[in-house]
Structures are given as structure tokens and as C-alpha cells.
Amino acid sequence: MIYADNAATTKLSRTALNAMLPFLEELYGNPSSLYAFGQKAKDAVELARENIARCMGCSPREIIFTSGGSEADNQAILSAAAIGRKRGKTHIISDTIEHHAVLHTLKKLEKEGFEVTYLPVDKNGLVRAADVAAAIKDSTCLVTIMYANNEIGTIEPIKEIGELCRKRGVLFHTDAVQAVGHLPINVENDNIDMLSASAHKFHGPKGTGFLYAKKGVALQNLIEGGAQERGKRAGTENVAGIVGMAASLSEAVENMESTSKKLTALRDRIIKGLSQISHSALNGDERMRLPSNVNFCFEGIEGESLLLLLDDKGICASSGSACTSGSLDPSHVLLSIGRVHDVAHGSLRLSIGEDITEEQADYIIKAVGEVVSHLRGFSPVWRDLISGKREFIL
Amino acid sequence: MALYSEKVMEHFRCPRNVGVIENADGIGEVGNAKCGDIMKMYLKIDNDIITDVKFETFGCGSAIASSSMATELIKGKPVSEALALTNKAVAEALDGLPEVKMHCSVLAEEAIKNAIEDYYAKRKEK
Known part of the structure; x- marks a missing residue:
């Protein structure tokens, strides 16, 4: 068999599997438990966070673990919308070739009264930074443009778009599900405020992803409950998944x-x-x-x-x-x-x-x-x- | 479970009665403008019996299999029987189609009806 559908999902890397196994077998403690056995799992989660932060060029506190790219996209966009709404800013800029995790979240916001500008792309699927600049208005609270397209593989001018968003004081989110682990990304250099990633696209396990949110960006919960992820994402951590994601990302970045x-x-x-x-x-x-x-x-x-x-x-x-x-x-x-x-x-x-x-x-x-x-x-x-x-x- | 039954896959992989009939007595072409599938049926009719049938299809696996099965079901049959062929019968003969693909069997039924109408229209002209 020749597997040529790596944009759909990838094979779990041996390194990731080996890193995960102890947490699927003997180290099954809950990271929220007080005793040392639980704290071992907690340490593993925090070490994974540090490794991922290093790969992305951010601080560990800026990484929130999620169930995958779709959840990260939903949380990023809904959080930016909530921030905007508080300030009376209800305009969002995106484009027509985004993943449905982004498009459907934007549709939902439109029903709630948000105005969304979907920028057209050129014949190669490129968003023009100048179009983003021209679309920004006083009421714009978010620009969300994907890092690379999942179907046609086009890489968007993220750094440029991020830079102009920063200058105009508008939050910038990028769905980087197809890019993380495959393209050199540094959230600081690329002027990114929020970024979504999914482990199974870079040889990590399915059901795990993360959201990078720059310090100061107030995230809104999608899932209410316990105080995991500094209260921003409730639910017992997918310890093995998180550990596997960090291992696969480190490996991908290294190679x-x-x-x-x-x-x-x-x-x-x-x-x-x-x-x-x-x-x-x-x-x-x-x-x-x-x-x-x-x-x-x-x-x-x-x-x-x-x-x-x-x-x-x-x-x-x-x-x-x-x-x-x-x-x-x-x-x-x-x-x-x-x-x-x-x-x-x-x-x-x-x-x-x-x-x-x-x-x-x-x-x-x-x-x-x-x-x-x-x-x-x-x-x-x-x-x-x-x-x-x-x-x-x- | 696989998307399609073994029967569908068999007809998809080795479609029966593929091609064109030159000087066909009836030609039917139908298309689902939205999903884009297009089916073309050619009939040779002798004394109200369908003596030969060929098809061409642009479409998904179930569209190709439905056309193939439909041609098998009407070949050698009287025109009246071909007219009575339902999409359900085509789907059943294929051991079923996924719900979202039922419209492919409808296309096959319509293509045959369309070709027979064309046959009647041509006959009238003569």
C-alpha cells in the first residue's frame, strides 16, 4: 500500500508511540491528583508543554491542550469574538478557503450578529496581505487566515498578515493544522496571536491538539468543569496523547x-x-x-x-x-x-x-x-x- | 464496512455494456446538474425488444455501477419492461446503495426512460 493521504492523517511515529506507552500502561495517574503517582503524569504533561512551546517559539503558559485542531479553531475564534463583543467590535476577516472548523464557527458568529468578510483568494489560493489591510476597520476584532491550505497546499503570507494586524491592533489567528511540524514556524517572528494545531497531522496521536494563545489574550472556555489547563479547558488531560504529541512534534521539527x-x-x-x-x-x-x-x-x-x-x-x-x-x-x-x-x-x-x-x-x-x-x-x-x-x- | 457492496464494486471495476452504439434507435442523456454526474444510454431496438444497450457515464462508483447494472437488467427485454424498471430495482440488484448515493440509481432509471422516449420520438418522425 502507498499511503498518500497524509493531509488527512499520518502514521504515529515510533518515537511518539514509545513516549506514550508508559502513560497507557503503568503511569495512569490523574495529573490533578496530589500524590506522587499523579504528579508524575502532571510532570509529563508540563514537560510536553515546554517542548511544544520551544518548537513554536513561545512560553509554555501560552499553550493550551485541546482535543485537536477543530477544538482549537473554535476556541480561538469564539474567544476573540467574545473579546471583541465586550469592546463593541463585531467584525471578523477571514477568507473563502478556510477549513470548515473555521468557516462553520464564523457562520455561527454571523447568526449571532457578527459581520464576517471572506476575502477572495487568487487563482493559486493566495490571500493578498493588501486585501487584509484594506478590509480592516475600526470594528474589526479578529483576522483568521490559515497557515497552509489542506487541499491545495498553498502557504499563505502569514508573517506579512500578522505584521499588519499587529500594527492595526487586531488579533490574528491562524489555523496551522497543515503547517505545524512541516514548515518552520515561530509565533513571535510570524506575528501570530493565536494558532491551532493537531497532533495527528505530524505523526502524533489522534484526538490531541493545542492552541497557542499569546499572553494577554483572554480565552473563553468551550468546556466547563475542572481547573485543568489553567481553567481554560476542563477535563482530565489526555496524558499519553499530549506526551505523544510533544514527542512527535520535537521529532518533526528536528528532521x-x-x-x-x-x-x-x-x-x-x-x-x-x-x-x-x-x-x-x-x-x-x-x-x-x-x-x-x-x-x-x-x-x-x-x-x-x-x-x-x-x-x-x-x-x-x-x-x-x-x-x-x-x-x-x-x-x-x-x-x-x-x-x-x-x-x-x-x-x-x-x-x-x-x-x-x-x-x-x-x-x-x-x-x-x-x-x-x-x-x-x-x-x-x-x-x-x-x-x-x-x-x-x- | 466498505462504502459499497461487493456487487457495486464488481460492476464498477468491470462495467458491462460500456460504449456507444452507432445509429442507435434511442439515445438518452441525463445529468444531475448539481452533483455533476452524467449518464448516456444507447439502445438498439428490434420488434419492441431491446437487442443491445450501451452506456457512458461520468460519475462516481455508484453511478458507473448503476448504469452497468441497469443495462444488464434491460438487455433482451421488451421495451415495456425496460420502461417499468425502477431505480429501486437497480439498487436492489446491486445489493443496495448508500442512502446518499440513491440518486445515482435514479439517474440510471431516467437515462433508460429518456432513451426510450427518444426511440418513440424517432419512430414517429419516420
Whole structure:
């Protein structure tokens, strides 16, 4: 099997697993318990917090553990909204290609009376910092722009946006779920006030994530209860998960340069190979792109069939097709970068991992080519395209 | 559990009656404008019997499997029987479809009805 869906989730690293095991077996104490056995678990959680803070360039007190990226996004946005509301500021700026954890939270706020500006992105999925600057008004309480897009891999100009938010005194949050552990991030240098991350995207365990919130940003609880996480997130800590997350992040950051170099070369090899398929197009920016991400549209075919046939060939991948989304619409990200419905249906996302070899990359290129031509072979849309009844878009 | 039944996967992997009939007696093309699936059916009809049927489909696994199964169900049958084919019968023959994919079997039913209508319309012209 070739696993090429690392943007969906990643394999737990051996280092993370080994770090977790003691806390799943003998060290099962509750970090809130007074006795030494419980305090051992507490120490492990705090050590994990320090390690994560070091990786992010912040203070341990600025890290709150959550159940994952979605919770962190919800808490960050709702907290900023609560701060804004107190000051009579009810305008938020975001963009059209955010993850649903952000978009749906913003929709909820809109129902509560907030005004949200969704900035358009360019054809490569880039948010323009100048657009953010122009959209900021006196009533703006938050700018939330993702670090890197989960579908098309586009890396946003976060540092620049953060800088202008800071100058204008507006809180800046970034959903960095796809970026943490993969791109060099320093919250101080990048001018970030709040950042969401999820462990299972960087070879940590599922069900664990964190929210970085700069000192002075008052967080609002999503979950009420005990005094864990300095009263900002109730519930007994997922000790093993937190320990595993810290171990996997430290490992990812340590190996980032070499991993990134390897992935970038293989990514570009796959992009070059798939570009040979006629009437296809790369989605996302060529340069400002996650090292793991390949995303293509193939005209005349539909993505779900493509995925099922790739699965038969041992390749795990993903698509922005409506048929795979559970809704009738194709990916909002592909529509936002200007892909029309017909073309967006035929999308393929490959997100490669460190384990992939050159031979596997070549096998992917060959397999995708075969599947695309098989499906085009009995596609009425393709027939219309090649017979000239319908005009090619790609 | 897998998304699709073995039967669906079998028809998806090796779809029956794929292709085009030149000079078909009836052609039906239907599409779900929103989700984007498009199905095209070609019929050869002799003495009110469907002697040959071929299809082309742009769509997901269940759309392709539904078209394939539908062609099998009507091949060699009288036109009246093909007209009576329901999407439910197509789905049942495939050992069921996920709820969100039932509209794919509807497309197959509609494509056949559409092709038969085209056949009647063409016959009238003659």
C-alpha cells in the first residue's frame, strides 16, 4: 500500500508511540491528583508543554491542550469574538478557503450578529496581505487566515498578515493544522496571536491538539468543569496523547529540513509526471506550497471513481469531488480558486509522507495516468470534449 | 464496512455494456446538474425488444455501477419492461446503495426512460 493521504492523517511515529506507552500502561495517574503517582503524569504533561512551546517559539503558559485542531479553531475564534463583543467590535476577516472548523464557527458568529468578510483568494489560493489591510476597520476584532491550505497546499503570507494586524491592533489567528511540524514556524517572528494545531497531522496521536494563545489574550472556555489547563479547558488531560504529541512534534521539527527537502523533490517529480496527462492542471501555488501536497484536476472524469480505482492499485488518496464529500457540491477551495464545477469534480489530492520512495512516486504517476485514461474511455463528457461538442477548460 | 457492496464494486471495476452504439434507435442523456454526474444510454431496438444497450457515464462508483447494472437488467427485454424498471430495482440488484448515493440509481432509471422516449420520438418522425 502507498499511503498518500497524509493531509488527512499520518502514521504515529515510533518515537511518539514509545513516549506514550508508559502513560497507557503503568503511569495512569490523574495529573490533578496530589500524590506522587499523579504528579508524575502532571510532570509529563508540563514537560510536553515546554517542548511544544520551544518548537513554536513561545512560553509554555501560552499553550493550551485541546482535543485537536477543530477544538482549537473554535476556541480561538469564539474567544476573540467574545473579546471583541465586550469592546463593541463585531467584525471578523477571514477568507473563502478556510477549513470548515473555521468557516462553520464564523457562520455561527454571523447568526449571532457578527459581520464576517471572506476575502477572495487568487487563482493559486493566495490571500493578498493588501486585501487584509484594506478590509480592516475600526470594528474589526479578529483576522483568521490559515497557515497552509489542506487541499491545495498553498502557504499563505502569514508573517506579512500578522505584521499588519499587529500594527492595526487586531488579533490574528491562524489555523496551522497543515503547517505545524512541516514548515518552520515561530509565533513571535510570524506575528501570530493565536494558532491551532493537531497532533495527528505530524505523526502524533489522534484526538490531541493545542492552541497557542499569546499572553494577554483572554480565552473563553468551550468546556466547563475542572481547573485543568489553567481553567481554560476542563477535563482530565489526555496524558499519553499530549506526551505523544510533544514527542512527535520535537521529532518533526528536528528532521524538518531533511524531510522537507526529500518531500519537495518527490512532490515536484509527481507534479511533473502528472502534468504529462492531457487536459490536467495543478491546483495551488507552485512555489508557496506544502512539501507534501500534490493536487490536480483532470478534465472529463469524476474524482470518486478515480479514488476507488487507485485504491484497487494500492494507493490511498483524496479528492474534492462532490461525490466524496457527502454533499452535492465539490470542494469550496477548488471553486474559490476558480475551478468550475465540472473540473472540480475531477480532482485528486496526493499528500505524500517521509516513507515514500522514488519508485513509489513513479508508480503513482503511472497508476493515475492509467486510471484517468480508463475513466475517460467511457465518459460522455470526455467524448463531447474530444469531439468538439464541448470546449476544453484545461 | 466498505462504502459499497461487493456487487457495486464488481460492476464498477468491470462495467458491462460500456460504449456507444452507432445509429442507435434511442439515445438518452441525463445529468444531475448539481452533483455533476452524467449518464448516456444507447439502445438498439428490434420488434419492441431491446437487442443491445450501451452506456457512458461520468460519475462516481455508484453511478458507473448503476448504469452497468441497469443495462444488464434491460438487455433482451421488451421495451415495456425496460420502461417499468425502477431505480429501486437497480439498487436492489446491486445489493443496495448508500442512502446518499440513491440518486445515482435514479439517474440510471431516467437515462433508460429518456432513451426510450427518444426511440418513440424517432419512430414517429419516420
